[in-house]
Amino acid sequence: MSGIFVHMVFSLKIYILATIISITIMEIVVLIGRFIRLSKG
Amino acid sequence: MLETIKDLLHFFPGLESFALMSPEAALVRIALICVGFALVYLGYKRVLDPLLMVPMGIGISMVNAGILLMPALEAGTGKEIGTMFVNPLVSTVAEQVDAFQVYFLQPIYTLTFANGLIACLVFMGIGSITDLDFFISNPRLSMLLAIPAELGTILTFPIATAMGFTPSEAAAIAVIGGADGPMVLFASLQLARHLFVPITIVAYIYLSIIYAGYPFLIKAIIPKKMRGQSMNVSMIKEVSPGEKLAFSVVTGTLLCLLFPVAAPLFASFFLGVAVKESNLVRFIRVSDNVILSGSTLFLGFTLGCLLSANVVMDPKMLKLIILGFIALFLSGLGGLFGGVVAYKVSGGKINPLIGIAGVSCLPTTAKVAHKCANEANPNAFILPFAIGPSIAGVITTAIITACYITRVSHMPF
Numbered sequence: 235m236s237g238i239f240v241h242m243v244f245s246l247k248i249y250i251l252a253t254i255i256s257i258t259i260m261e262i263v264v265l266i267g268r269f270i271r272l273s274k275g
Numbered sequence: 276m277l278e279t280i281k282d283l284l285h286f287f288p289g290l291e292s293f294a295l296m297s298p299e300a301a302l303v304r305i306a307l308i309c310v311g312f313a314l315v316y317l318g319y320k321r322v323l324d325p326l327l328m329v330p331m332g333i334g335i336s337m338v339n340a341g342i343l344l345m346p347a348l349e350a351g352t353g354k355e356i357g358t359m360f361v362n363p364l365v366s367t368v369a370e371q372v373d374a375f376q377v378y379f380l381q382p383i384y385t386l387t388f389a390n391g392l393i394a395c396l397v398f399m400g401i402g403s404i405t406d407l408d409f410f411i412s413n414p415r416l417s418m419l420l421a422i423p424a425e426l427g428t429i430l431t432f433p434i435a436t437a438m439g440f441t442p443s444e445a446a447a448i449a450v451i452g453g454a455d456g457p458m459v460l461f462a463s464l465q466l467a468r469h470l471f472v473p474i475t476i477v478a479y480i481y482l483s484i485i486y487a488g489y490p491f492l493i494k495a496i497i498p499k500k501m502r503g504q505s506m507n508v509s510m511i512k513e514v515s516p517g518e519k520l521a522f523s524v525v526t527g528t529l530l531c532l533l534f535p536v537a538a539p540l541f542a543s544f545f546l547g548v549a550v551k552e553s554n555l556v557r558f559i560r561v562s563d564n565v566i567l568s569g570s571t572l573f574l575g576f577t578l579g580c581l582l583s584a585n586v587v588m589d590p591k592m593l594k595l596i597i598l599g600f601i602a603l604f605l606s607g608l609g610g611l612f613g614g615v616v617a618y619k620v621s622g623g624k625i626n627p628l629i630g631i632a633g634v635s636c637l638p639t640t641a642k643v644a645h646k647c648a649n650e651a652n653p654n655a656f657i658l659p660f661a662i663g664p665s666i667a668g669v670i671t672t673a674i675i676t677a678c679y680i681t682r683v684s685h686m687p688f
Contacts, residue, residue, distance in 0.1 A: 241433035241442070245449070248682060249429045252675045255533065256418050259670065262529065263414035263522055270518045 288343035292356055295344060296584075303584040304339045311336025311579065314480075323483035324639075327456075327575040331479070334360075334579020345377075360580040363472070380580055383573055391464045393570050393577075394457035395543035400567020401457075401637060401669075402547020403559055407519045409663030412512040416625070420617060421667035424633030426609025427452025427602035428675050434601060438594050443467050446679035448595060451478045452602030453672030454485065454636035460574075461540055462676045466683060472581040473592050477599040479578065482636050485603065489631060489643045492607050497627055501618060503652025504626040506660050516552045523548040526670075534677030541673060606634045610664075625660075632661035635668025 284291040293301045314332030318325035338360050347355045361380040365371050374381045387393040410417045428449050435445035447466040450459050451474070459478040463471035493502065527545030531538040550558040586592070614630020628644040641661035648655040 238433050238437045241436045241445070244442075244682075245429045245432040248432075248675060248678045249425070252425070252671060252678050253422050255674050256422060256667070256671050259526055259529070260414045260418040262525060263411060266521045266525060267411065267414075267514075267518055270515065270521065 289340055292342040292344060295356060296342075300584045300588065303587055304342070307339040307582065307584060307587060308336045311339070314579075322487065323480075324486070326571050327479055328483055330572055330575035331476075331579035334576045335582050338580040338583060358580075358583075361577065363581060380577055383577055384581075387570075387573070388577060389464070391461045391539060393574050394461040394464075395539050396566050396570035397457040397574060398540055399543040399547040400562050400570065402523075402544040402549075403551045403562035404567070405548060405551070405637065405666055405669075406659075406662055407522065407548065407552075407666060408514050409511050409659055410666040411514045411519055411522060413510060413663055414667075416617065417663035417667035418671070420610070420613045420630050420664035421633035421635070421671045423613030423616075424606055424610030424630065424635070424664070424668055425453065425671055425675055426612075427604065427606030427634075428672065430605050431598055431602040432679075435594075435598050438598065440591075440594070441467075442683050444470055446683045447471075447474055448598050449602060450672070450676050450679065451481065451599045452606040453668070453675065454482055454603060454606060454634045454640065455669060455672045456482055456574075456636075458540065458672050458676050461537070462680065465536070465680050470591065470595075472578065472586055473589065473595050476578055476582055477592075477595045479575075481599045481603055482639070485634075485636055486639050486643060488603075489607055489634075489640065490647050492604070493611065493628060493631060493643070493647045496608075496611050497615070499651045501615070501627050502648055502650075503655050504618065504623060504648070505652065505655045506626050506629075506657055507624065508656075508659075511659055516554065520549055520552040523552060530670075530673070530677070534674070534681060536680045537673060537677035540676075544669070544673070603634070607631055610634045610640075626655065626657045629657055629661045629664055633664040633668045633671075635665055635672050637665045637669055638662060640668075641665045 284294060296304070311332045311334070314323065314328045314335065317323040318328030318332060338358050341358050341360065342356060343358070344354050345357050347353055359378060361378045361384045362374050363384060365374045371385060431449040431452050432445050435448045436442060440448065444467040447463040447470065450462040456479050460471065460475045463474040467474065523545040527541050530541040547562055550562055610631040610633045611627065612630070613633060614627035617625045617630060618627040626648055628648050632641040632644045634640045641658060644661040645658040648657045
């Protein structure tokens with residue numbers, strides 16, 4: 235049972251890490267858009 | 276009489292090989308030949324994805340029919356039962372060179388499957404036909420819908436380990452929840468090479484069934500009024516090709532920097548996107564018509580040819596079928612949950628079905644979402660909106676796959 239718990243915690247950590255990276259990428263997309271629109275004036 | 280039958284069998288080595296196998300293996304072989312016929316038929320009737328199922332079905336039928344007694348590759352070890360198609364068990368360079376001269380699919384297997392190249396080629400082709408408009412104009416919504424749709428990728432991992440798989444095998448199986456065929460192939464080659472054939476075949480068959488299966492899940496969970504919610508086309512702002520190109524270059528480079536182990540996949544996908552957004556017409560034609568079509572054909576056919584009786588008779592196969600179902604069911608459930616949350620938060624402006632498109636089977640899940648919305652309300656046109664979460668789903672699945680590949684080898688258990 236403790237094995238399953240450890241694996242569950244591990245996969246949740248992966249989920250949190252992936253979420254953080256996904257949100258970072260999302261913000262990069264937003265920034266690129268803003269930068270390109272600003273540079274066009 | 277007996278002698279005549281023996282002579283006749285000797286004349287037809289494919290029939291003779293039945294007599295050389297155990298009765299169970301012979302029965303499984305016959306069943307697989309029938310499965311191959313069924314896949315071709317279901318592909319032809321468009322019940323399953325014909326692009327994969329027709330070559331895969333032909334591969335399964337013919338490889339299981341064309342078994343014969345042949346000289347073993349290892350010199351001096353006599354004869355063994357095999358086929359003239361492919362031998363995935365060769366390991367040494369000398370065996371590999373011999374195998375190239377015997378098995379007609381061996382060059383394709385060794386040069387494109389064993390190193391994951393075929394997955395990268397499919398990904399490159401997908402990149403070159405992917406429309407990024409909704410994703411780039413609504414990146415937050417797309418990404419936030421794709422994250423809950425990874426529920427199966429996350430929860431299948433502990434379930435698989437509880438069912439007796441090692442962490443590496445469990446991670447490779449869990450990636451099925453991302454519903455991305457090339458990613459499953461790549462992850463299983465990296466994490467559980469010995470299981471890559473059954474995992475990939477289970478994944479591709481389920482991915483074909485999604486088109487028929489997810490509508491039942493959608494109708495069981497989402498009320499008709501919510502399913503038929505129209506969306507405002509003004510949500511899709513015009514995005515310049517330069518913006519999309521900048522996105523592909525920066526995001527691809529960043530992901531390669533974070534996860535070098537999955538860099539081939541990221542590089543292939545974003546190369547495809549960059550080719551499309553740079554409007555390199557000749558390259559776009561090659562990526563779509565040659566690379567994507569050619570690699571899909573050989574992917575289906577070679578996978579089919581790898582599905583022999585001994586692969587199916589592995590006791591792990593049944594567990595893989597169960598886990599594949601769990602992974603895709605949970606991901607669908609998570610996607611719909613994300614969609615309902617978006618519907619509530621937006622005050623009913625977002626159709627909840629675009630959440631299931633976050634299960635990244637591009638573009639199948641987006642088409643499923645659109646089909647269900649259209650059935651509930653003929654005026655609901657949500658396909659362009661569903662493509663955004665679907666693309667975000669490809670990216671989140673790639674990130675989770677890369678996290679698994681990177682972290683599983685460092686696990687303390």
